[in-house]
Amino acid sequence: MKTIRPIFFALLLSNLLLSCSKDDDTESPTYLVVADLFEDTSIMENSSATEFRINLNEPAQEDGYIILKVTSTKNNGFQTNPPVENGEIELEVLKGSTFSAFDFTPVNNNQIEENSTVTFKLEESSDGILFGSKSSTTIEITDDDSPATASFITSSVSLIENNIEGVEVRIHFSGYQIPEGSLVVEVEGNTNDHFISSYPALDQDQKISIPVPSGTVFTTFQIYPKDNALLENHQNLKLKLVSNSAGVVIGELSEINLVLLDDEIKGKIKSVETITKDGKRDKKTWEYAVDGKVSKVLWENNSTSMAQGTDIYYYSGNGLIESVSAFPGDGEYFIWENGKVVRSEVNSGFAKTAYSIYDYNFSGKIQTKTIFHIQTDGSFKTSGKHEYEYHSDGNLKKESIFKLNSNNILVFESSLSFDTYLDKGNPAPIEIIPTLKVQQLLPLYYTYIKEGVNINHYYINKFNAEGQLFERGSQTETVFYTYY
Numbered sequence: 001m002k003t004i005r006p007i008f009f010a011l012l013l014s015n016l017l018l019s020c021s022k023d024d025d026t027e028s029p030t031y032l033v034v035a036d037l038f039e040d041t042s043i044m045e046n047s048s049a050t051e052f053r054i055n056l057n058e059p060a061q062e063d064g065y066i067i068l069k070v071t072s073t074k075n076n077g078f079q080t081n082p083p084v085e086n087g088e089i090e091l092e093v094l095k096g097s098t099f100s101a102f103d104f105t106p107v108n109n110n111q112i113e114e115n116s117t118v119t120f121k122l123e124e125s126s127d128g129i130l131f132g133s134k135s136s137t138t139i140e141i142t143d144d145d146s147p148a149t150a151s152f153i154t155s156s157v158s159l160i161e162n163n164i165e166g167v168e169v170r171i172h173f174s175g176y177q178i179p180e181g182s183l184v185v186e187v188e189g190n191t192n193d194h195f196i197s198s199y200p201a202l203d204q205d206q207k208i209s210i211p212v213p214s215g216t217v218f219t220t221f222q223i224y225p226k227d228n229a230l231l232e233n234h235q236n237l238k239l240k241l242v243s244n245s246a247g248v249v250i251g252e253l254s255e256i257n258l259v260l261l262d263d264e265i266k267g268k269i270k271s272v273e274t275i276t277k278d279g280k281r282d283k284k285t286w287e288y289a290v291d292g293k294v295s296k297v298l299w300e301n302n303s304t305s306m307a308q309g310t311d312i313y314y315y316s317g318n319g320l321i322e323s324v325s326a327f328p329g330d331g332e333y334f335i336w337e338n339g340k341v342v343r344s345e346v347n348s349g350f351a352k353t354a355y356s357i358y359d360y361n362f363s364g365k366i367q368t369k370t371i372f373h374i375q376t377d378g379s380f381k382t383s384g385k386h387e388y389e390y391h392s393d394g395n396l397k398k399e400s401i402f403k404l405n406s407n408n409i410l411v412f413e414s415s416l417s418f419d420t421y422l423d424k425g426n427p428a429p430i431e432i433i434p435t436l437k438v439q440q441l442l443p444l445y446y447t448y449i450k451e452g453v454n455i456n457h458y459y460i461n462k463f464n465a466e467g468q469l470f471e472r473g474s475q476t477e478t479v480f481y482t483y484y
Contacts, residue, residue, distance in 0.1 A: 033058045035066060035100075036132035037120060042140040046108045049081070052139075053099040054091065054122075057132070064093040064126030066100055074116035077141055079105045089120075093129065106141045116141045149174045150183055150241055151251030153218075158259040159196075159225050160266060166224035169239065169256075171210065173217050173248075183210045184244045185221065189237035189258075196260070197224045207242075225260060235260040262484075264292055267468070269427040270482045277476055284428075288484075293319070294435060313434065321435045334433065340364070341433050355380065358433075365390055366432050385410055388432070395421055396430060396438040414450040418443040422461070427469055427481055442469065 034057040043050060054066055068089045072078065081103040082089055091100040104118075122135040150171055159167045171183065185208040187198075198208050199222040212219050237258040241250050265288055273283040280303045289295040297311045309326050316322045316336075325331030329350035335343040346354040354373045361367040368387050372380040382404060389398040398417045402410040421441040429439030445458040455476075462471040472479050 032128050032130050033060055034130050034132045035122065035125065036134040037122060037137040039134070040138045040140075042142050043104070043106060044142050045106045045144045047106055049103045049105040051101050052104055053101045056093070056098050056100075056129075059096050059098055060093050061128060062095045064129055066091045066093055066122065066126075066129065067124040068102075069121045069123040070118065071121075072116065072118040074113075074141075077107050077116045078118055079107065081105075088123065093126065104139060108144070112145050112147055113143050115143055147249040149251045150243075150248050151253040152239070152241065152256045153253070154256065155253065156257040156259060157223075158261055159223060160261040160263055161225045162227045162263040163225060164227070166222045168220050168222055170218055170220045171241070173212070173219070174251075183212055183219070183248060184208065184242040185210060186240045186242055187237060187258075188240060189235070196226055198222060199224075209244075223258065227263070235262075265484045267466075268292075268484045270484050271480075272428045273480045275478050275480075291319070321433065324434050332434075341436070344433070354383075361390075363390070363394070365394070365438070369432065382410070386432075388438070390438075391421070393440075395441055399430075414448065417447040417449075419447065420444040424461075424463075424467075424469065427483070445474075 035054050036057075037054055038052050054068075068091065070080075070084050070087055070089055080089060082091065089102055091102060093100045118139045118141065120137050120139070122131045125131070150173055153170050153172050157167055157169055169185075171185075187202065187206040187208070200208055200210065202208055208221055210219050210221050237260065239256050239258055241254045243250050268288060269286055271283060271285040273281070275281050281300070282303070283300040285298040286294055287296040287298070293315060294313050296313065298308070299311065300308045311324050311326050313321065314323045314325065320336055321334055321341075323331050323333040330348050331346075333345045333347065334341045335345070340358070340360060342358055344356045344358075345352050352374070354371065356372070357370045358366050359368045359370075366388055368385060370382060371384040371386075373383040375381050384404060385402040387400045387402070388396065389400075391397045396418055398415060400415040401413045403413045405411050418439070420443070421439075422444050424442040426437075426439045426442045429437045431437055442461070443459075445456055448455045448457065457474040457476060459472040459474050459479075461469055464470050468481070468483055470481050472481075
């Protein structure tokens with residue numbers, strides 16, 4: 001009995017140890033698998049979904065899971081499947097598989113940005129999965145967008161003062177779209193006096209912020225004129241594109257001229273230049289006051305001792321021409337009676353050197369102009385006479401000039417006849433008295449008679465798209481016209 005009892009206890013202990021060993025074997029796997037993340041990599045922003053794997057060194061012995069912690073420099077710059085929830089992705093590990101995977105898709109937003117990074121870290125796993133040496137990895141999202149190029153589509157635009165609808169200015173984009181409100185147009189020039197308003201509105205720095213809707217290839221803004229009843233000459237302003245975003249660059253056509261056409265001056269004659277076959281050149285350029293009247297005439301002539309000068313026009317309080325003067329003390333002064341110029345006086349150095357007397361026909365048109373010049377004794381003597389004839393419509397028909405000969409007799413010197421007129425307005429008609437025109441229509445030709453020789457000048461006229469005469473040529477000269 002003493003021998004049997006120890007043997008019994010030894011067998012019982014052995015069975016207990018064996019039982020514990022079997023329990024341990026059923027609760028734990030036979031061996032462990034090791035999980036490693038993929039290598040650091042980069043992906044283009046416009047890439048489609050890409051699969052990334054967490055590799056296992058051996059096939060999984062049973063189903064499990066792996067949790068990745070996710071951090072990013074731009075949280076809305078990507079999507080995953082399975083999705084990120086609370087900064088984590090939970091991945092399935094299937095029995096027998098050597099990897100677990102997820103899909104990664106960058107968000108392509110067509111905006112110029114810095115590259116972003118997304119970091120994945122092995123955070124947690126089910127039993128039997130250990131983490132290897134590559135427990136953290138990074139995906140860099142490379143921005144693929146190029147800056148959009150903004151350019152005006154024309155080098156200049158014009159706007160007439162009385163156009164209440166204004167003018168639309170268009171900006172074209174090539175490349176990717178830029179974020180809304182990222183483009184600015186600066187206006188250079190005096191907008192208070194001559195401009196305008198705009199939509200979108202100008203700010204106090206004369207800048208217009210232009211909204212750019214997403215997905216568009218162009219944008220526009222509107223400019224409106226400020227109309228008044230004053231003649232102010234045409235004005236030029238400059239519109240300049242300014243980049244206001246990293247997503248846009250300014251193209252070659254970054255500036256345009258905005259020409260503000262004053263409706264009170266538009267179409268008025270600006271210059272007339274005559275060039276003869278033998279090289280003589282005569283040019284006149286007109287400038288106008290705010291009330292539309294001629295203020296100056298600038299003249300050039302290469303066949304006289306004085307090559308150029310400026311005649312300044314002065315008016316009385318009731319708007320009638322009072323004098324034309326090139327220098328103080330020099331000029332011609334006009335005396336009015338009953339709405340007509342009856343006399344004009346020419347001064348040189350503040351002294352009267354000549355005067356003219358005007359007579360009128362029954363239609364109220366000048367019929368004769370008799371000229372008197374000062375003599376050495378201070379008296380005045382007739383020196384010449386001009387006689388005028390008219391067509392029934394009031395256009396000048398003929399001007400005859402008489403000069404005093406050595407016998408103190410007025411004799412015929414020359415004449416200028418206009419027998420036929422075109423049904424076209426004359427932009428620079430003959431004026432017997434400055435500003436008072438004696439031609440409304442354009443002569444088809446004229447006949448010049450001097451010393452018994454008759455010369456007929458026939459013109460070939462050229463008109464622009466607006467019907468304005470811009471060139472007329474004859475066998476002896478060519479005349480060029482420009483307009484405001």
